[in-house]
Amino acid sequence: MANKVIYAVYEDPEQLKEGARKLVSNGIKVKDTWSPFPIHGIDPIIGVKRTRLAIVAFMFGITGTCLALLGIWYMNIFDWPMNIGGKPSQALYKNLPAFIPVTFEFTVLCAAHGMSITYLIRNNTLPGMPARNPDPRSTDDKFIIEVRTADNHGHSAEAITGLLRTTPVFEINERQY
Amino acid sequence: MHSEAAIRQPLILGHKTYHDITQDIVGPIESKAPRGWYVLISIAGLIALYGIGCILYLLSKGIGVWGLNKTVDWAWDITNFVWWVGIGHAGTLISAVLLLFRQKWRMAVNRSAEAMTIFAVIMAALFPLLHMGRLWLGYWVFPLPNQFGSLWVNFNSPLLWDVFAISTYFSVSLVFWYIGLIPDFATIRDKVTKPGMKKFYGILSFGWSGNAKAWTRFEEVSLVLAGVATPLVFSVHSVVSFDFATSVIPGWHTTIFPPYFVSGAVFSGFAMVQTLLLVMRKVMKLENYITVKHVEYMNIVIIVTGSIVGVAYITELFISWYSGVEYESYAFINRATGPYWWSYWAMMTCNVISPQVFWFKKLRTNLAFTFFMSIIVNIGMWFERFVIIVTSLHRDYLPSSWNMFHPTWVDVGVFLGTIGIFFTLYLLFARYFPVLALNEVKSILKVSGESYKKEAAQHHHH
Numbered sequence: 233m234a235n236k237v238i239y240a241v242y243e244d245p246e247q248l249k250e251g252a253r254k255l256v257s258n259g260i261k262v263k264d265t266w267s268p269f270p271i272h273g274i275d276p277i278i279g280v281k282r283t284r285l286a287i288v289a290f291m292f293g294i295t296g297t298c299l300a301l302l303g304i305w306y307m308n309i310f311d312w313p314m315n316i317g318g319k320p321s322q323a324l325y326k327n328l329p330a331f332i333p334v335t336f337e338f339t340v341l342c343a344a345h346g347m348s349i350t351y352l353i354r355n356n357t358l359p360g361m362p363a364r365n366p367d368p369r370s371t372d373d374k375f376i377i378e379v380r381t382a383d384n385h386g387h388s389a390e391a392i393t394g395l396l397r398t399t400p401v402f403e404i405n406e407r408q409y
Numbered sequence: 410m411h412s413e414a415a416i417r418q419p420l421i422l423g424h425k426t427y428h429d430i431t432q433d434i435v436g437p438i439e440s441k442a443p444r445g446w447y448v449l450i451s452i453a454g455l456i457a458l459y460g461i462g463c464i465l466y467l468l469s470k471g472i473g474v475w476g477l478n479k480t481v482d483w484a485w486d487i488t489n490f491v492w493w494v495g496i497g498h499a500g501t502l503i504s505a506v507l508l509l510f511r512q513k514w515r516m517a518v519n520r521s522a523e524a525m526t527i528f529a530v531i532m533a534a535l536f537p538l539l540h541m542g543r544l545w546l547g548y549w550v551f552p553l554p555n556q557f558g559s560l561w562v563n564f565n566s567p568l569l570w571d572v573f574a575i576s577t578y579f580s581v582s583l584v585f586w587y588i589g590l591i592p593d594f595a596t597i598r599d600k601v602t603k604p605g606m607k608k609f610y611g612i613l614s615f616g617w618s619g620n621a622k623a624w625t626r627f628e629e630v631s632l633v634l635a636g637v638a639t640p641l642v643f644s645v646h647s648v649v650s651f652d653f654a655t656s657v658i659p660g661w662h663t664t665i666f667p668p669y670f671v672s673g674a675v676f677s678g679f680a681m682v683q684t685l686l687l688v689m690r691k692v693m694k695l696e697n698y699i700t701v702k703h704v705e706y707m708n709i710v711i712i713v714t715g716s717i718v719g720v721a722y723i724t725e726l727f728i729s730w731y732s733g734v735e736y737e738s739y740a741f742i743n744r745a746t747g748p749y750w751w752s753y754w755a756m757m758t759c760n761v762i763s764p765q766v767f768w769f770k771k772l773r774t775n776l777a778f779t780f781f782m783s784i785i786v787n788i789g790m791w792f793e794r795f796v797i798i799v800t801s802l803h804r805d806y807l808p809s810s811w812n813m814f815h816p817t818w819v820d821v822g823v824f825l826g827t828i829g830i831f832f833t834l835y836l837l838f839a840r841y842f843p844v845l846a847l848n849e850v851k852s853i854l855k856v857s858g859e860s861y862k863k864e865a866a867q868h869h870h871h
Contacts, residue, residue, distance in 0.1 A: 244855075268427065268596065269848040270624035280621050285629045289637070307552055307561035314563060321565070333570040333648055337577040340637050344581040348588060351630045352615065355623045357591060361616025368599035371592070371619055373427035 236389045237263075239366055239405040240377040240396045245271040248375040251399040252277045255379065258395055260387055263378040266370040285347055285354075292346025293339050300338035304331050367405075374402070415866045419859035420514055422697040427851050430698075434593075434843050435600045437693055442840055445692055453832035460826005463819050464539065472542050474819045480812035481802045485820040486540045488794040489827065492677070493533035494575070494649055495670075495790060498642060499678025500526025501582050504589075505638035508631065513857055514706050516849040517698045521689065522682045523586040524842070528834040529681070530579045532827040537571075539823070567651035574648040578641055585634045591617045592627070593843040646674040653797065660740035660801030663728070669721035673790060676714035676760070679707050680786035687780045689839055698845055701774050708773040711786065715764030718793075722761060736806070744800045748813060752792050753800065759789020 242248040248271060252262050262278040265271065274280070305324045308314065308331075313321040321327050352358055370376050377396075381389050393404050425433075467474055477484055500523035507515035538547045550572045552562045562569050594614035601607055617623070647667035654666040683704065690699040729741040744753045763785050767773040804811045838844075855861045 265621045266619050267621075267624065268431075268619065269592075269852040270628050271621070274621055275625055278621060280625055283622075283626045283629045285626055286633050289633045293637070303552065304564045308564045312559060312561050314565075316563070316565060327565065330565040333567075333644070333651075334564055334573045336640075336644060337570070337573040337648075340581065340641050341573075341577040343637050344584060344634055347630060347633060348584045351588070351626055355617075355626055357615035357617050357623075359612055359615055363595065363598065363611065363614070363616050363618055365595075365599070365618040365620075371596040371599045371617075372431045 235380065235382040235409060237407050237409050238379045238381070238389060238392055238396070239407070240379070240399075240401050241367070241369075241403045241405065242375040242377070242400070243373065243402045244400075245269075245274075245375055247400045248377060249274060249277060251377055251396060251401060254395060254399050255377070255392070258387075259384075260379060260392060260395070261383040263380045263383060265378065266365050266367070266376040268371050268373060268375075271375065285351055288350045289343045289347035292350075293343030295346075296339040296342025297335060299342070300335040301331070304334065413856050413862065415862065417857070418700075418702045419862050420517065420700065420702065420857040421850065421854055422700055422859045424860035425697065425854060425858055427854065430845075430847060430851055430854065431596055431600060433695070433698070434845050434847055435597050438597060438841060438843070439601055439603075439606070443692065446836065446840060450833060450836045453829050453836060456825055456829025457833045458829075460823060460829050463822030463826055464535075467539060467819055467823060468544055472540065474817060476814055476816045476820055478812050478814070480805055480810050481799055481814040483540075483798050483802065484814045485795075485816050485824060486536045488791065488798050489824050490533050490536035490540075491649055491670075491794040491798075492791050493529045493536070493827065494646065495674035495677045495794075496681045496787075497526045497529035497533060497578075497582075497678065498646060498671075498674035499682045500524070501578070501585070501638050501642045502675055502678065503682070504585065505635040505642060508635040509639060513853050514703050516846055516853060517695075517700075517703055518682065518686060518707070519849075520586075520589065520842075520846045521686060521839070521844050522678075523582065523589075524838045525681060525685055525835060526582050526678075527579070527586060528831050528838075529678075530575065530582065531834075532831050534575055534579065535827060567648065567655050570648045571652060574645045578645045581634070581638055581641060585631075585638060588627070588630060588634070589846055589849075590842065591615055592619060593847045595619065596847050597843060643671055646670045658801050658805075659734070659736040660744070660797065662737075663725060665721055665724055665728075669718065669725075672714045672717035672721070673760075673793060676711060676718055676764075677787055677790035679710050679714070680783040680790070683707055683711075683779055683783035684787070685835060687776055687783070689844065693839065693844065695845070698850060701776065704776060704779055705770075705774050708767045708779060708782075711782075712764050712767040712773075715760060715786070719761035722757065739804075740801055743804055744796060747800065747804070749796065749800045749803070752796050756789055756792040756796050759785050760793060763789070 240251055242251060245267065248265065248267070252265065252274065255262055256277055265274055265278065275282070301324065308321050309324055309327065315321070324331070356364075365371060365376075366378065367374065367376055379392055381387070381392070384392065389406060393406070396404055475484075475486065477486075500519070503515050503522045504519040507519075538544050541547060550562065550569070552564075591614055594610050595617035598607060598610040598614045601610065647670065650666035650670035653661035654663060656662060686699055687704070690696055726741055729737045732738075744750075763782065766782070772778050799814050803814060
């Protein structure tokens with residue numbers, strides 16, 4: 233039997249969540265959902281793990297802090313200590329207050345851009361990438377659940393669509409793949 | 410789904426569906442631009458071209474063609490710089506600070522406010538570069554190892570802090586704005602039918618698909634970017650104020666400058682947002698999304714920040730007397746009564762007295778009056794920077810070198826030119842980009858939409 237992918241189209245995020253709950257409680261794995269805006273509360277239902285992007289941002293930020301301090305130390309203390317108004321640059325810790333603004337800005341710069349680049353790569357959203365949403369209406373006003381029969385060997389396509397029809401679904405589309 | 414108190418006014422008027430929101434925003438992008446748009450962009454474009462001509466003339470002749478002299482060596486250029494940076498504060502404040510405070514009304518205005526921020530910061534950055542005289546050596550401000558001897562930039566200097574603050578602020582704002590735009594570009598991509606446009610928005614949307622994990626990441630990135638952008642917004646104008654506050658010029662050497670500059674920046678930024686949005690909501694028929702309530706909220710921000718600015722002016726004045734420093738008190742007496750008294754009183758009237766009229770609900774919900782006030786505030790804030798810079802410099806420690814500043818036509822031309830470039834960029838944005846954050850506005854539709862709120866209220870009564 234050919235594998236099938238089933239798209240259940242809803243008109244409201246709450247109705248989609250109802251459908252997803254119904255499927256999951258019957259032991260059916262939901263592959264993914266597609267929506268025009270974030271559906272709050274869908275992640276625990278279909279088993280999407282929490283993203284670690286915030287940790288990435290912290291890592292990039294702390295790297296930025298270290299790089300900034302190291303760079304400033306090298307340029308203004310080690311390589312060419314300047315003597316301005318009889319106040320020479322002698323040691324990093326002595327000049328630190330004056331170095332805080334640049335260190336802060338560089339930390340923010342690295343955290344924000346590091347996280348943003350990671351985000352774009354992880355999401356596969358880069359210039360020239362093709363769109364992968366199954367239905368163009370999913371960026372407008374439709375909320376779609378994707379279920380694959382290959383993930384659900386104990387359930388037939390008919391059983392899954394039958395179950396979906398008991399929820400306020402707008403339409404159901406099936407495709408071979 | 411959480412519901413909202415019935416007493417809160419709806420943020421989206423009328424009966425809208427998700428599809429209506431898409432249609433209302435993408436429709437104007439698909440169809441031909443109204444005639445008014447062509448008229449406006451022609452005017453803005455001509456002014457921009459004149460400004461570019463002035464800049465080219467300036468570059469070929471050197472900054473001697475500006476009205477600067479030995480005594481007043483910072484004048485219109487740095488005034489314009491600080492003014493534009495200030496205007497560039499509203500966008501990130503709306504999108505970052507108000508996101509952290511979970512203010513839903515930000516969603517209708519954040520996109521265009523952020524666009525305004527980015528264009529304003531570009532205009533701001535132009536002035537220090539021009540002031541260097543040799544624009545093409547502008548990259549010397551960065552800590553690059555160079556072939557001119559192993560001298561590095563000075564990390565003790567507020568001018569260098571400014572380089573880092575402005576470039577970080579600009580690039581982070583740009584990325585924050587673009588990440589929010591990606592899902593909306595995808596909406597346009599999936600909606601338009603012309604192949605050229607489909608291709609164009611397809612590239613801009615980076616292949617966004619809107620699956621569950623992508624949205625989770627989107628929300629996390631928005632939140633963390635808002636978190637890092639919030640201290641960034643406050644740091645940028647603080648650092649700009651350090652350019653003055655760390656010097657030993659009477660009138661500049663004050664510790665009140667950072668908070669005073671930041672609130673002034675928010676004040677002028679919101680005024681510029683009002684100027685732009687009040688026109689845009691009318692021309693693009695966005696009255697159901699940018700409501701009178703939104704305008705009122707922004708007017709409340711204007712009155713709060715305007716009052717902070719007022720307190721700062723008066724504190725500054727008091728301290729100049731209380732400190733007992735002769736030079737300091739002279740600087741302030743000279744500001745108010747010297748040859749530039751008119752600019753001081755223009756600033757006081759526009760920034761301190763006039764925003765107080767917004768205490769009246771009738772006035773702060775009157776759109777024509779708000780538009781008029783937004784212009785007044787921006788004139789006032791320009792004068793604030795002029796007063797701080799020029800009146801503090803023009804009578805320095807040596808009376809023999811006291812001098813006046815007279816702007817030349819190049820000063821005026823470059824300033825007008827930046828206004829032209831700014832409006833040209835903004836009009837292009839309004840024509841080709843989604844002017845509302847579609848995905849955010851849709852997410853509050855069923856909670857804050859007028860018809861849904863009414864339905865919920867009726868449901869509650871039964």
